[in-house]
Amino acid sequence: MSVIWFLIVGVIAGWLAGLLVKGGGFGLIGDLVVGIIGALIGGLLFGGGLLGGGVLGSILVATIGAVILLVVLRVIKRA
Template sequence: MSILWMLIIGGIIGWLAGLLTGRDVPGGITGNIIAGFIGSWLGGLILGSWGPVIGGFAIIPAIIGAIILVLIVSFVLRKMGQNKNRNHHAK
């Protein structure tokens, strides 16, 4: 049951990050869960583990880490799309 709880909390963290940044997390629910897990790890590295802990996630650092992750992924995907369009027009 704890794995299911972690997946739910990870998904909510990823969803919140997408909502707060105004950007969609690629991959839908799975993308939200992945963003929540990686964001939690990233937030823990940058900010440490503090604040309320739910489902094994320190919520505040996890959300901040997930926001950073969503912004980075959004930036990279945008740049890849620009490069793809440039290459397509060059042919």
């Protein structure tokens, strides 16, 4: 996947995770960072093979990883 697609998937995943976790989003750069880290987490959990790959599979995996990241960050912040 090219760098541009990777960034687009990261922004979409971070934005979706912000909506799902009701964090209100973190702005473009924050959503990008959350999405990229989420993509790494999701890739580790699912091996990148969800839905046969592709852009939609990548967005789904990255979003799941980003949601996990946001939930963990909330738990740490409350502690």
